[in-house]
Amino acid sequence: MLQTLTGVQFLSSDFFMIFSFFRRLLLPIALLTTFCLGQGNLRADIPYILATDPMPPLVEGSYGPASQGPAIDLVSEVFSRTGNSIQVLIHPWNRVLRMLDFGRLDGILLVQHQDELNDLLLYSLPVFTSHTIICYDTRKHPNFEYKGIESLKGYTLGLIPGHSPGIEKKADSHQLDIENLPSIEAGLRTLGAGRIDLLIGKEISISEQMKDIPQSHFFSIWPVPLESWDMHIGIAKNSPASALIGDINRAIEEMKADGTLEPYFTITQPVRGEP
Numbered sequence: 001m002l003q004t005l006t007g008v009q010f011l012s013s014d015f016f017m018i019f020s021f022f023r024r025l026l027l028p029i030a031l032l033t034t035f036c037l038g039q040g041n042l043r044a045d046i047p048y049i050l051a052t053d054p055m056p057p058l059v060e061g062s063y064g065p066a067s068q069g070p071a072i073d074l075v076s077e078v079f080s081r082t083g084n085s086i087q088v089l090i091h092p093w094n095r096v097l098r099m100l101d102f103g104r105l106d107g108i109l110l111v112q113h114q115d116e117l118n119d120l121l122l123y124s125l126p127v128f129t130s131h132t133i134i135c136y137d138t139r140k141h142p143n144f145e146y147k148g149i150e151s152l153k154g155y156t157l158g159l160i161p162g163h164s165p166g167i168e169k170k171a172d173s174h175q176l177d178i179e180n181l182p183s184i185e186a187g188l189r190t191l192g193a194g195r196i197d198l199l200i201g202k203e204i205s206i207s208e209q210m211k212d213i214p215q216s217h218f219f220s221i222w223p224v225p226l227e228s229w230d231m232h233i234g235i236a237k238n239s240p241a242s243a244l245i246g247d248i249n250r251a252i253e254e255m256k257a258d259g260t261l262e263p264y265f266t267i268t269q270p271v272r273g274e275p
Contacts, residue, residue, distance in 0.1 A: 045085075047084075047085040047086050047087040048079065048084060048085070048086050048087070048106035048107065048239070048241045049086070049087050049089065049104075049105055049106050050075065050086050050087070050088050050089070050105065050106060050107045050108060050109045050233075051088070051089045051090070051091055051096045051099060051100070051105050051107075051108060051109065052066075052071070052088060052089075052090060052091075052096065052108060052109035052110065053090070053091065053092060053093040053096055053160070053161075053162055053163075053183075054090055054183045054184070054185075055069075055071065055110070055202070055205055056069075056184070056185075056205055056208050056209060057069060057070070057204070057205075057208045058070055058071035058110070058204065058205070059071050059072060059088070059090060059109065061090055062090065063090050063091060063092075064089065064090060065087065065088070065089060065090075066088045066089065066090045067088070070264045071109055071110050071264075072086075072088050072109070073264060074127060074261070074264040075088075075109055075110070075233055077251075077255070077260070078124075078233065078248055078251045078252060078255070079244075079248070079251075081247075081251035081254065081255075082244050082247040082248060082251055084241075084244065086106075088109055092161075092182060093160070093161045093162030093163075094161060094162075096108060096162075097117075097162075100117075100120055100121075100236060101120065103236070103238050103239075105236055105239070106235065106236055106239040106240070106241040107121070107233065107234050107235040107236050107239065107241055108121065108233075108234035109233070109234075110127070110231045110232070110233065110234075111123075111231065111232060111233075111234040112130070112165065112229045112230065112231055112232070113229070113230075113232070114165050117234070119237075120236060120237060120238075121234040121235060121236060121237065122234070122235040122236075122237055122242055122245050123232040123233075123234060123235075124232045124233035124234075124235065124245065124248050124249055124252060125232070125249045125252045125253065126230035126231065126232055127230075127231055127232065127233065127252060127261065128230075128231055128264075129228055129229070129230055129231070130202055130203070130204070130228070130229060130230075130231050131202070131203040131204075131225035131227070131228045132163070132164040132166070132167055132200060132201065132202065132203070132225055132226045132227045132228070132229075133200070133201070133202075133203045133206060133221050133222060133225050133226065134146060134198050134199070134200055134221065134222040134226060135188070135191065135198070135199040135200075135201075135206050135210075135219055135220070135221050135222075136191070136197065136198050136199070136219070136220060136222070137191055137192065137194070137197075137215070137218050137219055137220075138218050138219070138220050139218050140194060140197065141197060141198075144198075144220075144222070146222050146224070146226075149167075149170045149171070149174055149176075150174065152171070152174075152176055152198070153174070153176060154177075155176075155177065155197035155198050156177045156178075156179055156195075156196045156197045156198070157171060157176055157177060157178050157179070157196065157197070157198050157199075157200055158179050158181050158187045158190055158191060158196035158198065158199040158200065158201075159171065159178055159179070159180055159181065159200055159201070160180070160181050160182070160183060160184060160187060160201050161180055163184075163200075163201045163202050163205075164200055164201060164202070164226070164227065166227050166229070167200055167226055167227060179195075179196055181196075181199075184199075184201050184202070184205040184206055184209045185209050185212070185213075187199040187201060188206070188209055188210060188213045188216070188219070189213065191219070192213055192214070192215035192216075192218070192219075200226065203221075203225065206221070207221075233248060233252075235248070
């Protein structure tokens with residue numbers, strides 16, 4: 001009986017010694033983890049996932065992971081200044097929105113303010129200004145003139161969802177004839193084939209993609225943009241990246257101050273008048 005009790009006493013003593021050891025070991029680990037979480041460093045080696053629709057030349061590549069283009073370089077630099085990194089995916093705009101809604105993204109690479117996204121996104125400070133333009137085929141419409149949204153009645157408009165939300169809403173409210181297209185490249189080819197009358201989209205993307213379209217020497221761009229709007233880094237409100245929005249804005253301010261922001265988007269500067 002005494003021997004059994006002594007064995008139990010030894011077991012009990014060993015247990016408490018082991019427990020005490022692990023308690024002393026785990027406490028610093030817990031404190032270190034809490035500190036890292038507070039500093040936002042725990043994810044430093046895990047890239048945040050941002051998505052975008054095709055935006056050549058700002059984002060180069062086909063659907064799937066993307067790694068090239070001034071927009072990716074810029075946002076990568078912004079995140080690196082917060083001690084983090086990003087991975088960028090290219091998808092059609094509607095799929096980007098679904099992924100954002102389902103919580104599968106940390107944000108959108110570049111996006112303008114849109115009322116329907118306000119519940120899902122935090123917007124960074126603006127990083128550059130984009131312009132929406134009209135491109136038309138002079139063979140079909142040699143005397144085209146834009147005199148307001150009403151003047152577009154009777155034309156078939158090619159639009160890329162998400163590229164020009166303001167114009168999309170106006171076109172819908174005025175019941176204009178709209179054909180949604182998957183990309184600027186597809187829009188230019190459709191324009192050249194005569195299946196749409198006008199292509200409306202981002203100036204920088206249309207200007208860049210026209211170089212690869214054989215009929216582009218017949219194309220013309222209306223000299224005044226339809227609208228201009230600021231582009232922001234969009235951060236999902238339900239993502240851990242939302243805690244970085246202050247750091248992201250400080251990084252953007254630093255880049256504006258030290259002159260490193262502007263070179264990324266020199267190609268996007270307006271070449272025509274304001275709308």
